Amino acid sequence: MKLMTIKFASLLLGIFLACTSGAYAEETQDDTLMNKDQVNGKVEESKGKVKEATGVILDDKAMKKEGNVQKNLGKAQSGVGDIKKKLHKDIKEGN
Template sequence: MNKDQVQGRFEETKGKVKEVAGKILDNKEMEIKGNVQKNIGKAQVGVGDVKEDIKEAKKTC
């Protein structure tokens, strides 16, 4: 697991919490910001996954 994967999962979790809190508090702005943060975290995890795949591919060559 690399830095991008860890940080991405952390951002994804924070975004999900913020999104749920926005729903509970009926705060659309907070809900939207949480959703955006969650999706940014997912993208960062994806970048980290690609980096790991590249690193693994280099090991097998």
């Protein structure tokens, strides 16, 4: 019973992070906001961290590994968003 409660709580936390972070994914000219790749990458990174921590708590090596992979893919996607944002800014400034 405790195992199911922990898995359910981590799932709810992941859903919460995905929903709240996704609200700020706007394509805009404003440099202060994040682009969709940056936001989605941060969401995936957060979900991966939650999954990885859950795997540690439950001593589930497969879940820990899956969370680590998801976290790193999220970092990569966020990095792609950073590059897109920089390129967009450079083009806008004429550099």
